[in-house]
Amino acid sequence: MKLLVTGGAGYIGSVVAHKLVTAGHEVEIIDNLSTGFAANLPTSARFHRMSIHQAADILTPAAGFDGVLHFAGSIEVAESVGNPDKYWANNIEGSLALLRAIRAAGVPRLIFSSTGSMYTGDGKTAFDETAEVRPKNPYAATKATVDQLINGECGASQVLGAASLRYFNACGSVLTADGTHLGERHDPESHLIPILLQAAGGQRPEFTLFGTDYETRDGTCIRDYIHVADLASAHLLALDAIAPGRHEIYNLGNGAGHTNREVLDTVRKVTGSNFPVRLAERRPGDPAVCIAASDKAHQELGWKPDHADLDTIVSDAWRFHRELYAGS
Incomplete structure (x- = not known):
């Protein structure tokens, strides 16, 4: 498949991008390198240094992309509390720009890097996908919002199939x-x-x-704590499993x-x-x-x-x- 990876120079995005290349996929990457590193990029992937807001420049109807894996965004909880506007702009507005480009290009697959930190509970029970979503900070709120946007897009288009992968604590190398x-x-x-x-x-x-x-x-x-290699494997499995018009949510942890x-x-x-x-x-x-x-x-x-x-x-x-x- 021909795949676009947003935020592919970051920690989890780069691991997934390398795994996609190794699996034989044609990979292009968007990253503005504000927090990612050029050294993380697979040498065989085509790289575009740009903002997620410019995704439509790459994700055109003629480009022929089969799917998008979306990692781009700001992730620091404390920063999101002090500067929520940055998180609305990067995570929500950037994802909206990406979704518009996906719709215009007729891309059938989307995997979104979400978070388990949006859940709330009794502080004792493990969270499954039916647990109450009540974000406690702007970062988690933006992830929950983008999940809702994706769900609406899948239902409206009946072309796009998507999966939101809610990680817990990614770690390892x-x-x-x-x-x-x-x-x-x-x-x-x-x-x-x-x-x-x-x-x-x-x-x-x-x-x-x-x-x-x-x-x-x-x-x-x-x-x-979930090893980043195991997270990467889940992305490739989800990419093969998603179906048109459906938005699935999967929690990923040990x-x-x-x-x-x-x-x-x-x-x-x-x-x-x-x-x-x-x-x-x-x-x-x-x-x-x-x-x-x-x-x-x-x-x-x-x-x-x-x-x-x-x-x-x-x-x-x-x-x-x-x-x-x-x-x-």
């Missing part, structure tokens, strides 16, 4: 077929495993553990979470670094448990995570981290 090492790097970093690795590698003086009095097995929050203290201990074991840890009060809005029920993806896509072991996830991430900071 991948060494691609062409030797590119792809891993997580954000500035500023806001995700637990790379923050811990920065403490282990000396890039930050200590790690702050927020909340030790939750009703969990060791008093710290439980989260679901289904068995790890506490923050377990992740901390694993990072210390893997890295051999006994870095300082500061204990702090709970952060407002942090639930005790946030894990995915991915039964629908298992049953309908035939998907299952192959890299669920926390030691493997952390070891992969540590290899990328050491390479990234080598010589610094």
Whole structure:
């Protein structure tokens, strides 16, 4: 298939783009490189450095695209609270521009990079796709809004088939077929495993553990960590499974979470670094448990995570981290 990947120079987008190329697809990529990296791009993919708002320049009726995988957007929760306009513009308006181009070009397939952070619940039960959607920040609200836009577009056109993949905590790294090492790097970093690795590698003086009095097995929050390679596999399976006029939602996670203290201990074991840890009060809005029920993806896509072991996830991430900071 001929496929357009938006945000294909970013963390998850680049891993999926490489996997698509390896699978034999013809891939074109749109990315403005505001947070992505040119070094992440597959050498055989055609690259367009541009905003998602300009997607119609590439996604023309004559271009013959068979599908779009949409990763482009802003992702930092704290930034979205301080600057929500940026998130309305990038995530909602950018996705609207993409959907208009998809409609005009008659593209039949769309995969959207969504998020499990839009769910709310009792703080104990795993989230399936029927869980209540109540976003707690502008970032999650934009993802929920785009899911609604896609659902409406599929119902109206009866040509487009789409899947929204709601990830939980993407992590790990991948060494691609062409030797590119792809891993997580954000500035500023806001995700637990790379923050811990920065403490282990000396890039930050200590790690702050927020909340030790939750009703969990060791008093710290439980989260679901999913290897980026497993996420990429789900995208290819969803691309083959979607049907015209239908919009499906799939939660993607391991289904068995790890506490923050377990992740901390694993990072210390893997890295051999006994870095300082500061204990702090709970952060407002942090639930005790946030894990995915991915039964629908298992049953309908035939998907299952192959890299669920926390030691493997952390070891992969540590290899990328050491390479990234080598010589610094």
